[in-house]
Amino acid sequence: MGKIREKFKELRDKGKKAFIPYLTFGFPTLKDFEALLYVLDSAGSDFIEIGFPFSDPIADGPVIQTSSQVALDRGVNFLRLFSFLKRVKRKIKAPLILMSYYNPIYDMGLDNFFKKAHPFLEGLIIPDLLPEEGEDFLKKAKAYNIDTVFFISPTTQEERFSLIERASSGFIYYISVTGVTGPRKSLPSDILSHLKKVRKKISSPVCLGFGISNQFQARKFKKYFDGIIVGSALIKKIIETYHKKNFLKEFKEFILWLNS
């Protein structure tokens, strides 16, 4: 069992839901990113998702597009990510999950990527890779003992559930809305019936993301998932408060409130 699955077991035993915040690597600056990472870790994050910026993020809305572009303009790349992680990994308790589009990983070469990544990362999320296209990727992930996360969306047909579950050694990422990442005022009305369908067929941990900005939104259907992923809402908060002197303190309060 990978580290992610172990952690979910622990959480399930305690009757707790996982809180998984997301940050874009190198945003707003590498130094601030590091500080924000420590804040997340100290504020009770069960896992931390690090988004690796890509020039053409087709699954992301305007907020993460912006943070990705800022980070890329600052010259972020995999070499910098790995040397950064090498330096900070031991200071962070929460398991780290990397979210990257497939091209930068493919271009680096799967072997080379996994060789460099495996000491620092517990999990991987590739938003433009279907299990059907992921044969080589899954083999390598298994060999290097990094957990994988695949998606189920409101348009996913039930006959693919088991394929997705088999490919996901970490957890299953349930996309709560058809659309790109970004906070929504309300979640779609049919989310409960979808989640029930998922839960009936799938015993692996399921986490909700896309359009989720806090725990309260998802409270009503607590029974049907194991954690939430909050991304754009955090990036938005950073953008809005970055000019303030006490922005890290405010960020911490925001995280504690989200995770209360």
Add this chain to the structure above:
Amino acid sequence: MSKKGYFGEFGGRFIPETLEYPLRELQEAYFKYSQQKDFKDELNFYLREYAGRPTPLYFAKNLSKRLGLRVYLKREDLLHTGAHKINNALGQALLAVRMKKERIIAETGAGQHGVATATVASLFGKKCDIYMGKVDMERQKMNVFRMQLLGAQVLKVETGSQTLKDACNEALRDWVTNVRNTYYLLGSVVGPHPYPLMVRNFQVVIGREAKQQILKKEKRLPDYLLACVGGGSNSLGLFHPFFKNREVRFIGVEAKGKGFLSQHACSLIKGRVGILHGSKSYVLQDRFGQIEQAHSIAAGLDYPGVGPEHAFYKKIKRAEYVAVSDKEALVGFKMLSETEGITPALEPAHALFYLRKLAKLAKKNSIVIVCLSGRGDKDLEIVQKVGS
């Protein structure tokens, strides 16, 4: 073509999970309807009566004499809306009607595919939104106006390079959001399966006609087929029906833009294998796998990727790919206007310029078919500007 939607090692479906089902639905609808007689009859009717097919295969007498070749022009520029894009737009629109989608979206670079899509949307009474980069909207103003006139909404894309690549990103994001009622009418042989296959099949009418026409006129197959390659739909449309005729050589002309040391759009010649907009093919990227911005004076070639079937043709050496710069394309533009009284779009002007190089390499009086994929009206302003 393998079962999973690959041409050799190229193609596939590299897309967010939300699009898995819509793509499967599209694939099933395409394979089902495109085999049916009423679909074929209806498509042929519109291609003939509405778009103006078959297009002539015109023997360019003056140009041939000047170059010492026998040059034939496949006149896709004479089609309704002024380019080959209408072939694919009609085919996919008939599919959208059968799939009962009420809204059609598309990306556009030069605006030719946007105009073709807005046209078919108007014809079949569908709501239509076209994504177009800000840079392209500025350089192809008349096409923006045409699309609006046809009742489409043109949505300005201000992210990234503000050209075709980014318009594609936005169209995909729209589709992910509105999958249930929206048909994404992709304009080239790029994107996830089944698009590269489907768009090519809607474009092979170009090559099928050309084959019959040349056999009638010359009593033999041509020595060369020549076409510009951006995403690659007009070239594959011309090439594909000749695939098994090994004696016919395929030459795809990519846009060298300002040159290899500056910005260009030669994905096949200078790119590496990677993943862009849902398929694996040659992609212009930096050394860390970020997609680079392309450049060409021809908005329709200004794209850092290329269709996976072209990648396959390159790999198996079925086609040869060459590069022609912005400046050279302008020479091609003027050359055809002056010798034949035909003003080409800047995209096929790349292929036309290459005729001059081919004339030096090929045997005298070799037969060459050039795909004249679009007419030049949309580019007059650009040519006027750089010419002055």
